[in-house]
Amino acid sequence: MRSSGLVLTLNSGSSSLKFAVMDPESGETALDGIGDALDTPAPSLSWNYSDEKSERELPAGAAHGAVIDFLVDMLQQDLPELRRQLIAVGHRVVHGGEYFSRSVLIDRAVIDAIAECSDLAPLHNPAGLLGIRTALAAFPQLPQVAVFDTAFHQTLPEHAYLYALPYALYRDHRIRRYGMHGSSHRFVSERAAQLLNKPISEANIVSAHLGNGASVAAIKGGVSVDTSMGLTPLEGLVMGTRCGDLDPGILIHLAESLDYSLGQISRLLNRDSGLLGVSELSSDCRELERAAADGHRGARLALEIFCYRLAKYVAAYHVPLLRVDAVVFTGGIGENSCFVREKVLQWLRCLDYELDTARNQQTRFGAEGRITAPGPAALVVPTNEEWIIARDAAALVRDARG
Incomplete structure (x- = not known):
């Protein structure tokens, strides 16, 4: 690890x-982990430290x-030597509205603005x-940085x-498209340009971040x-x-004809x-793919x-980009x-995308690379939002220190 923190x-x-816990320069991690399937009947927690993987049951x-x-x-309690090397805490925040076009050091005004945007990202901003x-209570001596998904867009x-x-409605209430997953789209577009041997300023990328939340971005020259x-x-x-x-007429129908409340509609759409x-x-x-293979009609239909x-x-994103250098798959x-x-590339055969089946099967679990035959390119690039967060946090701390 580098001595800079x-x-x-x-x-x-x-x-x-x-x-x-990451070196912002190299992207090397000393500790990493994930709490998954949270707020479900079977949440899990796993982490890696010193090349040793551990797991813990959660209620x-x-x-x-x-x-x-x-x-x-x-x-x-367990890793005080790691804690002493920390120079900042970086937080992914999904929605920053029009308040933030870049990452910022967190103060009371920033917290208030994030809270004000919580109704626009009810599954994310409260968690952020x-x-x-x-983190403010646990590490009061450390600068805290917010990195916004919406800033990239x-x-x-x-x-x-x-x-x-x-x-x-836009002029008075800022109702507009904001977009999310900005840190992921930013990282994978930069990495895709490297794999294509193009400067990011010359690369046109369609980035598909696919997880429990999913979005696509058209990225032109970065x-x-x-x-x-x-x-x-x-x-x-x-x-x-x-x-x-x-x-949107469905929402009117739900309210007027089926007597759905706003709360019921919100739960229906979000959860x-x-x-x-x-x-x-x-x-x-993963469960749906297994079920579809066993003949479950609902699973097959959902995936299709x-x-x-x-x-x-x-x-559609071939329209704003005019020329697409690669479609990039990322996220879990x-x-x-x-x-x-x-399946996606089968639908895109009209644009001459041709899957290389062997490469597609090989490119999983952290592997990256091209999965199409010669012609239009499709790549797999593992995302690294954490590195974007760490880089921005370290840069802001350096700037603040002069």
Whole structure:
């Protein structure tokens, strides 16, 4: 590890919390781990330290707070030498609205702005705030940095971020497309450019971040020019429990004809839809693939809708980019699901994408590289949001110190 110091990163997803203690220069990790399937009947916690993997059971329904409390105790009680090397804590925050176009040092005004945006990311911002407040209490001497998913997409042109609603709703209430997963799209587009032997300023990438939350971004010369998520993380692709795109008239019908309350509609769209809702089985792509192979109709249908929606978005993003150097799969599903990648590329045969089946099967579990035959390129690039968070946090700390 470098002597300049390490950064603790907290990356709170809708059903997971990834953490790492990382060298911001090299990306090397001293400690990393994940709390997965949080707020479900079977949450799990695993971590790696000194090349040794450990696991711990979590109570049914345990959420982000249980993982953070465990991490703080481990650093304070078991790994004090690691704690002493920390120079900052970096936090992934999903929604920063128009308040933030870059990462920032956290103060009271930043916390208030994140809280104000919580209704736009109800599965994410509250978890991010919990991490911030817990880290502030545990490490009061360390600078804390917020790295926003939405910041990367602040470069979208007006014609991409505005909805065809009365303009006053944007002017007075900032209702517009914001986009998410910015740190992931930023990292994989930079890495994809390296794999293509192109400077990022010349690379046109369609980046597909596929996990329990999922989004696509059109990245032109390192700059986001369009993305699938909107005002909130609900819009766009089918996700684990979120519906993605739908006719807004459905919401009116639910309220007026079926007597749904706003709370019921919110739960339906955020927690009961997507892969879970269609399959009536699970939000976990791995479980659905196993069930589909055993003939479960709902699982097969959910996966087909997921892949079809993604392929349509990829095809559409050839419009703003004009030339696409590569489609990039990332995130837990994108990096590991050979099935999903194959299905998506089958839908994209109209654009001459041709899967290399052997490469597709080999490129999993941290592997990266091309999975298509000569012609239009599709790549798998494992994301590393933590490194983006650590880099930005270290840079802000250096700037603050002059």
